Each structure stands twice: as C-alpha cells, then as structure tokens.
Amino acid sequence: MTDWIADTPSLSALSPASKTRLGALQPMALPRGAVIFRPGDDVTGFPVILSGRVEVFLTGAGGRELLLYAVEPGQTCVQTTLGLLGGDASYSAEALCATDSRAILIPRPVFLTLMDSDPAFRQLVFTAFAERMGGMIQLMERVSFQSVECRLAAFLCNRAENGRVQATQSEIAAQIGTAREVVSRRLDAFARRGWVRTERGAVEIIDAPALRRLALAEGL
Amino acid sequence: MTDWIADTPSLSALSPASKTRLGALQPMALPRGAVIFRPGDDVTGFPVILSGRVEVFLTGAGGRELLLYAVEPGQTCVQTTLGLLGGDASYSAEALCATDSRAILIPRPVFLTLMDSDPAFRQLVFTAFAERMGGMIQLMERVSFQSVECRLAAFLCNRAENGRVQATQSEIAAQIGTAREVVSRRLDAFARRGWVRTERGAVEIIDAPALRRLALAEGL
DNA sequence: TGAACGAAGGTGACCTTGTCACAGACAAGG
DNA sequence: CCTTGTCTGTGACAAGGTCACCTTCGTTCA
Structure with a gap:
C-alpha cells in the first residue's frame, strides 16, 4: 500500500500527530459509478478523495439532476462537513464516482479531534468550505440568470x-x-x-x- | 450603551478573553435600506448582526434579483467568512438592511485571532457556515426544481x-x-x-x- | 445469427417562465 | 389641482421544461 498521506499535497501541512492518527486508516477503492451517499443517508464520517473524481448531484422530482460540485483529489465533501458540524446529520444530495477513485473516510470522532487540535486541519476544512460556498453562489448565478x-x-x-x-x-x-x-x-x-x-x-x-x-x- | 455581548445569546459561550476583546467594539446603527456591501467591495471584517434583519441578494444581468439568505440577530454573514478565509476577498452579492438594524464589525485580525484561540468562536462560525450551506442547497433545489x-x-x-x-x-x-x-x-x-x-x-x-x-x- | 432489449438521441405539441413595451392606478408634494 | 415616481396589470413573444412517441444503435443471449 502506498503512503497516501505523502501523496496528497493538501495534507502535507498537517501536524505529525494528525498524520499518525490518519495513518491508521485504509484507503478504499471506489469503482466508477459507485454511490458514495444518497439523500437521507446518515453521516458516518468525513471522506477525503485521494484520486479520481466524485460528483455531487441534486435530484428533482421529475428525475432531473443538477451537478452541485465535483470533488477532486485532496478535496473534501461539504455535504459531510455540514452533517458533522451542523444540525441535521443527513444528506440532501447524491454523490457518485465519475471515475475510478480512492478515498479515505475519517470517522466522526477522529474528525472532531483533529478539528480541535490541529490548526492546519481546520484551515484545510475551512478553505474547502469557503471555496465550495463560492462555487455554489456562482452556480446559483449561472443557473438562474x-x-x-x-x-x-x-x-x-x-x-x-x-x-x-x-x-x-x-x-x-x-x-x-x-x-x-x-x-x-x-x-x-x-x-x-x-x-x-x-x-x-x-x-x-x-x-x-x-x-x-x-x-x-x-x-x- | 447597552451591553450587547450579554444581549446576544449566540455569543454567550465565548471565552472571557474573547468577550474582553470584543467588548472594545462599538455597535453600528444601520437604517432600513442601508447597503452593507455590494459586489466587488473588499472584505474588511466580519459583521455580526445584533438586531434587525439583513438580506443578501444576488443580482443578474437584467436587474433581476434573488434572495440568497437573510441574516438575523446573532447570525453572521457567510459571504464575509468566505472572504476572510478563502481565496478571493471580494463580495459577489449585495447585502441590504431589510429593517433598522444594529451590527458590529469584527476587524479581520481580531477575527483570525479568535478563530485560532477560542473553540467556542470557531464553533459559532462553523455552524453558521454549515447552516447557510444547507440553506443554499435547499434554495438551489427550490429555484431549479x-x-x-x-x-x-x-x-x-x-x-x-x-x-x-x-x-x-x-x-x-x-x-x-x-x-x-x-x-x-x-x-x-x-x-x-x-x-x-x-x-x-x-x-x-x-x-x-x-x-x-x-x-x-x-x-x- | 438474428431477435430482443435497453440506452441514446430526435421531434412535435403544449405549457410555464422570462422579457419587453406600454398603459392605468395610486400616493405624496408642490 | 397637477406632477412625478412607484406599483400594478396586460399583451405579445421567445426561451425553456415536460410529455409522448419514435428511431437508431450496441449488446446480449437463445
């Protein structure tokens, strides 16, 4: 098994303690088309994509779909962050692998510990969040105007x-x-x-x- | 002048040190219709609404507008958080006071210090962020489906x-x-x-x- | 091999929305 | 009064979404 932490640039700034903690996790292989989560699923952890591309869709009544955002290597999923930190812990969108992918799932307790103890991890989660939000606003603009x-x-x-x-x-x-x-x-x-x-x-x-x-x- | 920190429930969990730091700030009075920011403005600080209601709109080419979200007492503005933490530090939406309001503006350096030093402050900013994101996704759903x-x-x-x-x-x-x-x-x-x-x-x-x-x- | 099936793409009809242009209605002040 | 600006109503038309149905391909499998 490759050293996935070293291979993921966005994780390089983490503290040694954080890296040790994450080192115990095993990357999962996800084939193209795999469903990461569906509307209504519970949030069990915080996924980080190591390779490949995951797309998050909103699905409307008539079966129409809309791409909310794509998650690429080193990025994290906002939907999840939302579930782990905010109020309701279930998804309202659907995530599919657009290509064969590898990912790790940081369990909720580990995630919360890292958030409190490692400023670099916080920074990572926060900027990901900020970028997504910006992207969502742009999407809003495109879709409605x-x-x-x-x-x-x-x-x-x-x-x-x-x-x-x-x-x-x-x-x-x-x-x-x-x-x-x-x-x-x-x-x-x-x-x-x-x-x-x-x-x-x-x-x-x-x-x-x-x-x-x-x-x-x-x-x- | 009233003790605005004590009057704002969402701030009650902050550490004493944070409260002292914030205590030096003066609330601003904002009349109904006042513009908090416009597209392209620079982000100079982090506003917290103490009373009233601020509405954030997206404006399209033909002058059509769309309410992104409303900020109510104790809440914070995501657009700003985005500017302070993420990449580009300018607004893409417009914020107007829907009613007479009071607000404080936490200067950027103070904001960053609080984010690093006070877990309660972090929690506050984070859950606000998570709630907004959830709201934005619901909005997306309503507008497009x-x-x-x-x-x-x-x-x-x-x-x-x-x-x-x-x-x-x-x-x-x-x-x-x-x-x-x-x-x-x-x-x-x-x-x-x-x-x-x-x-x-x-x-x-x-x-x-x-x-x-x-x-x-x-x-x- | 060829029949059958399912996915992908094309088309017409029809309804909902958005846009443009303009006219009437109303309130507040000169 | 009369004027001015805001608010509202309407007709005509273009763009987009929905529904129904058909054709064209590949693949599978009997």
Missing part, C-alpha cells in the same frame, strides 16, 4: 479534451441543470452553425472560439 | 402576519427569484381562486390552508 445556450457552450469548452467531449446528452443535461431534450435541440443548433459535430456519446468541437465567445457573452 | 406557483405559495405562508404579507410585488419577485410580471399573474390566479386578495404593497391571505397545500405539493 444565464441562458442554457450559454451554459452549454461554457460546459463544452471546459470539458473538451483534444476537441472532444465524451458525455451523453443526458449527462450533459445533468451537469448544466437542464433537460435532455433541450440539450439535444441546442447541440443541433450549434451543429447547424458549424460549431460542433454530434456523435453517440460524444460531441466533437469544431469552432472552439465561437463557443468561447458565446460562453463569455452573458457575464462570467 | 419547483414551480413559481409553489414557491410563491410557500413565501406567502412563511411571511404572513395576521393573514397579511406586507411587500410589493417587486420585493416578492426578488425573494423567490422570478420576475415581477410573473408574480402579478400568479397572484391574480390565486385571487381568482379566492385564496388571496391583492392590494397596493400588500397581499391579504384568505385561504391559508389552500396555499399551504400547494406549497407542500411539490416536495419540501
């Missing part, structure tokens, strides 16, 4: 690798908080303008600058 | 005093994150069903149970 077209363009720009985005239209819809049908129609509109080409399970980007211009047109 | 009709009904139920809601339709629109015209039409629909009666600057509630049923119809 920006057009779907604009959000879609921004998404395509961000997720593109070698001019391609590997994702089904349903997935894209969940990421930007709209319905699949709308994504289908918007992508079609982009395609007719010659900006993209759609395939089953992927979108090929032809005119990235045009998309970027559109993404920036409506404010941030 | 619930109909305007439902949100409006819920708002009327919550804000009613003696069967009346004192607010202009513009204010209501900002509170539930929609456009004024839409509020006008929805209220009209409620009125035709005999549930409310509208006046200039107020809404009288006639059939509260009907509204409550509608508010609960689409999940929380």
Whole structure:
C-alpha cells in the first residue's frame, strides 16, 4: 500500500500527530459509478478523495439532476462537513464516482479531534468550505440568470479534451441543470452553425472560439 | 450603551478573553435600506448582526434579483467568512438592511485571532457556515426544481402576519427569484381562486390552508 | 445469427417562465 | 389641482421544461 498521506499535497501541512492518527486508516477503492451517499443517508464520517473524481448531484422530482460540485483529489465533501458540524446529520444530495477513485473516510470522532487540535486541519476544512460556498453562489448565478445556450457552450469548452467531449446528452443535461431534450435541440443548433459535430456519446468541437465567445457573452 | 455581548445569546459561550476583546467594539446603527456591501467591495471584517434583519441578494444581468439568505440577530454573514478565509476577498452579492438594524464589525485580525484561540468562536462560525450551506442547497433545489406557483405559495405562508404579507410585488419577485410580471399573474390566479386578495404593497391571505397545500405539493 | 432489449438521441405539441413595451392606478408634494 | 415616481396589470413573444412517441444503435443471449 502506498503512503497516501505523502501523496496528497493538501495534507502535507498537517501536524505529525494528525498524520499518525490518519495513518491508521485504509484507503478504499471506489469503482466508477459507485454511490458514495444518497439523500437521507446518515453521516458516518468525513471522506477525503485521494484520486479520481466524485460528483455531487441534486435530484428533482421529475428525475432531473443538477451537478452541485465535483470533488477532486485532496478535496473534501461539504455535504459531510455540514452533517458533522451542523444540525441535521443527513444528506440532501447524491454523490457518485465519475471515475475510478480512492478515498479515505475519517470517522466522526477522529474528525472532531483533529478539528480541535490541529490548526492546519481546520484551515484545510475551512478553505474547502469557503471555496465550495463560492462555487455554489456562482452556480446559483449561472443557473438562474444565464441562458442554457450559454451554459452549454461554457460546459463544452471546459470539458473538451483534444476537441472532444465524451458525455451523453443526458449527462450533459445533468451537469448544466437542464433537460435532455433541450440539450439535444441546442447541440443541433450549434451543429447547424458549424460549431460542433454530434456523435453517440460524444460531441466533437469544431469552432472552439465561437463557443468561447458565446460562453463569455452573458457575464462570467 | 447597552451591553450587547450579554444581549446576544449566540455569543454567550465565548471565552472571557474573547468577550474582553470584543467588548472594545462599538455597535453600528444601520437604517432600513442601508447597503452593507455590494459586489466587488473588499472584505474588511466580519459583521455580526445584533438586531434587525439583513438580506443578501444576488443580482443578474437584467436587474433581476434573488434572495440568497437573510441574516438575523446573532447570525453572521457567510459571504464575509468566505472572504476572510478563502481565496478571493471580494463580495459577489449585495447585502441590504431589510429593517433598522444594529451590527458590529469584527476587524479581520481580531477575527483570525479568535478563530485560532477560542473553540467556542470557531464553533459559532462553523455552524453558521454549515447552516447557510444547507440553506443554499435547499434554495438551489427550490429555484431549479419547483414551480413559481409553489414557491410563491410557500413565501406567502412563511411571511404572513395576521393573514397579511406586507411587500410589493417587486420585493416578492426578488425573494423567490422570478420576475415581477410573473408574480402579478400568479397572484391574480390565486385571487381568482379566492385564496388571496391583492392590494397596493400588500397581499391579504384568505385561504391559508389552500396555499399551504400547494406549497407542500411539490416536495419540501 | 438474428431477435430482443435497453440506452441514446430526435421531434412535435403544449405549457410555464422570462422579457419587453406600454398603459392605468395610486400616493405624496408642490 | 397637477406632477412625478412607484406599483400594478396586460399583451405579445421567445426561451425553456415536460410529455409522448419514435428511431437508431450496441449488446446480449437463445
């Protein structure tokens, strides 16, 4: 087993005592698609992602989904912090592994001890919290004030690798908080303008600058 | 001048040293309508509301507004915590006094000292943070998955005093994150069903149970 | 091998929301 | 009075969400 503490930059500032305490924990392997938690689950501990990517979704009545945020290596999950520190200790969102991942789960008592004893750990949790909150406010702004077209363009720009985005239209819809049908129609509109080409399970980007211009047109 | 620390329950658990430190600060009087901060302002300190009510809005391109959360006595502002602890130190939202209010502003250095030295203060800031985050997620859920009709009904139920809601339709629109015209039409629909009666600057509630049923119809 | 099934994507119809433009109603002060 | 600014109502239209249903692919498995 690798020394996961040394391999995780965000943990490097922790005190030696904290590292010792955490050293006893075993990383878990989580396959792509694994459910970390669902709405209503109890909070049993504080997960830290070591590798991979976990996505946290809100699910609405009609089955529509909205990506709240993604957790990447070294980051922590706010939903959990919320449960461990605040009032109600259950989740209101759903977390799924977007890729194969490894994570540790810090049990609640250990978490509380670290919070009280290690300023570096506090700092870690706090800045994670602050960043998430900022992200949530930006998300709020995008979802309620920006057009779907604009959000879609921004998404395509961000997720593109070698001019391609590997994702089904349903997935894209969940990421930007709209319905699949709308994504289908918007992508079609982009395609007719010659900006993209759609395939089953992927979108090929032809005119990235045009998309970027559109993404920036409506404010941030 | 009254002893504002003793009068604020949420501060009672602080250590004597913290109280001494805070005792030197002078409460500020803020009239209704006063602007606490605007987008782009720098974060100079950590405000704690002693009395009154402060509302924090997000403002979109077309001038549309959305109430993110309200700060009530003993509570603190997350936007600020975010600025003091996280990366970027400027606000992305706007805070207005909804009523005449009193507040203290804890200067940044004092805030940071208290965070490191007083577990009770930490607890205070942290739970405030956790509660806000929970509230933001609920807001997200309402704004992106619930109909305007439902949100409006819920708002009327919550804000009613003696069967009346004192607010202009513009204010209501900002509170539930929609456009004024839409509020006008929805209220009209409620009125035709005999549930409310509208006046200039107020809404009288006639059939509260009907509204409550509608508010609960689409999940929380 | 080919029938069947399920996931992904396309489309039309329809309703709800948001936007724009503008008009009437009302309150407070000159 | 008359004016001015705020509050409210309305029609027309565009954008987005929902529903129903169909087509097109891959995969599986009998």
